[in-house]
Amino acid sequence: MATNVFIPRVESLANSGLDEIPPEYVRLESERDDHLGDAIEEEKKSDEGPQIPTIDIKGLDSDDEAVRKLCVEQMLDAAVNWGVMHIVGHGIPAELIDKLREVGTRFFDLPVEEKEKYANDQPSGMIQGYGSKLANSASGRLEWMDYFFHLMFPENQTDLSIWPHYPSDYVEVTKEFGKELRVMATKIFTLLSLGLGLPAEKLEAEAGGMENILFQMKINYYPKCPQPNLALGVEAHTDVSHLTFIFHNNVPGLQVYYDGKWVTAKNVPDSIIVHIGDSLEILSNGLFKSVLHRGLVNKEKVRISWTIFAEPHKDNVLLRPLPELVTDASPPKFGPRTFAQHVRQKLFKIKEEESPAAAK
Template sequence: MQGGKYANDQASGKIQGYGSKLANNASGQLEWEDYFFHLVYPEDKRDLSIWPQTPADYIEATAEYAKELRALATKVLRVLSLGLGLEEGRLEKEVGGLEELLLQMKINYYPLCPQPELALGVEAHTDVSALTFILHNMVPGLQLFYEGKWVTAKCVPNSIIMHIGDTIEILSNGKYKSILHRGMVNKEKVRISWAVFCEPPKEKIILKPLPETVSETEPPIFPPRTFAEHIQHKLFRKSQEALLNK
């Protein structure tokens, strides 16, 4: 569903809407995925004109889910703050607080793949977000790079997957790690996942290690950048890797 007003256009900066990644990635493998991207929180920043109209309760259910996830993000950020020896509200404030932190949902659809050994659902990457929450349809496919090898995440009923993204790794000066992960496909089952990325406002906040995480023996390992600049830095690195792999 690439046509019409529901299609996204990343070249022009319009990331919301439907898209497809049926193309070769930097490592030469085929990415085998369709997706739908839309901002789900705060409510006043949503564009309901592109939200699916079917099923009939999609908007109501998704809005309620986003509200619950936003409350969960606060709880997780409090725990992470305390883990760094900070006041419990510190990390949430640093990523935009209740009004500015954005929740972006990406619904991933991985079709049946006749030759899964030649394709990936999503290539290996870390998320730029502060936190990422993931639900799925109980079909395995999410893999994490752990201790030098790829490990498939278990499908646990009635659970939600959460991992830390680049934003928290930067603020913590590397004390919390943004996990390298990828999505796999198979030829027997369709896989669907619902990922929600908790992102700071693109231009308002400078991401850099917090002073409390820096010392003479642990100098800052990340330069100051806005969230938008961090995204561009990652895209530049990815394009350079693609050129090297040609």
């Protein structure tokens, strides 16, 4: 694959020995708050503040009704008040997660010129592959991050020709992880559905079911940065997905916006971070919170994160508040739209025609 637009690889910049980042990576003054800084230092400073909740979802399978009820209540509270949580007891073998980390890291250990063979072509719409983000119209700034992006699941819709051919076990490991994550996703949907007072299977079915929920994986590579107080690995945003799953190489960097300030995620062993995204916020009629978040960088260590977006099919699923959650006291906060329409509204700031609520 080749790109017609030159996009500098952040890895190459970081390895060039520069002491100052190029001006196009320097964040706007409005973004440089008290919590924009070196991710490692910010994590240390966050010890005394609020912490992202941790939920053990093994409780869903307990024979004890009180344990099951507590698990549902904890999930509901996190989805409503935080929009993000650390999930433990998820059932995905630690050995498989380690293997996924290993194959992704080995790919990014390749020389940049080898990774360029997988380069995507964003202007033409070829977004799968190796890339670096183009300037965003909102800020005009670049992010201190390279990435590899591809559809992970379901298998019958993936294009293996786009996946890395090195290391040789990348495909096998990634396929297996996708299957395991799909099982975990059903558990999350079940807990959230029960929390809303709906049948266990209701929310996942409305989200698209097994056939229409796609898992898109983005491996983010954040090189060491000489001026982490001026840069962002990922600028502040909410995800368009139903759910987003994140794990990393134990280097901090994720910040979420909670109670009027940025909270740096701590490293919780054996956990997977789960975000609520826009699509699930719409289905819940705003009860669930699509969390605003961003990614910091640091001077000392390369950070790699694996982010998997559980998204509805772009056209086959209608996103609108579930009728069971709409009342006279709680009218619909969002107009109906397909996923493709929602993405267009968000990217181009198009106002909704069906509802007075502005597109997120």
